Amino acid sequence: MDPETYDTITLQENLIGDAKDYFVENLSVQVLYAEGKPVQVELPASVSLKVVESPEGVRGDTASNVTKPAKLETGKTINVPLFIKEGETIKIDTRTGAYMGRA
Numbered sequence: 442m443d444p445e446t447y448d449t450i451t452l453q454e455n456l457i458g459d460a461k462d463y464f465v466e467n468l469s470v471q472v473l474y475a476e477g478k479p480v481q482v483e484l485p486a487s488v489s490l491k492v493v494e495s496p497e498g499v500r501g502d503t504a505s506n507v508t509k510p511a512k513l514e515t516g517k518t519i520n521v522p523l524f525i526k527e528g529e530t531i532k533i534d535t536r537t538g539a540y541m542g543r544a
Contacts, residue, residue, distance in 0.1 A: 444469075450472065452479055452482065456480070456481070457482055460482055460484050460535070461515070462513075462515050462516070462517035463484055463515065463535050465490065468484075468485075470483060470484055484535040486534065486536065487534050487535060487541055489531070489532050489533075489544035490515060490517075490531060491514045491528065491530050491531075492511045492512070492514075492521070492525060492526070492527055492530075492531060493514050493527065495526060496509060496510070506522075507522070508520035508522060508523070508540075509522075509525075511525055513531075517538070519538060519540055520540065521540045522540070525540075525543075529543060531543055532544045
């Protein structure tokens with residue numbers, strides 16, 4: 442929705458691409474228009490997403506940067522540190538898809 446005019450804008454799936462993994466309600470994005478049609482969607486540098494599924498971390502090899510998979514509210518799965526639990530909100534870099542920290 443355009444925050445100035447409150448017009449609802451429908452974007453085609455091929456325009457959004459992999460950015461769909463970061464779309465949540467009330468996310469503010471920049472849309473580039475050419476000749477009145479949307480041609481590009483620009484996400485913010487990072488987004489905060491909730492972890493909906495993450496197994497318990499297995500302690501042991503803590504000498505290196507140990508991670509585990511976590512499924513986010515949008516369905517995307519990323520690697521997070523062992524201390525992240527289900528229900529936590531984490532910050533994700535939209536350019537690389539990497540964990541940045543707790544939100």
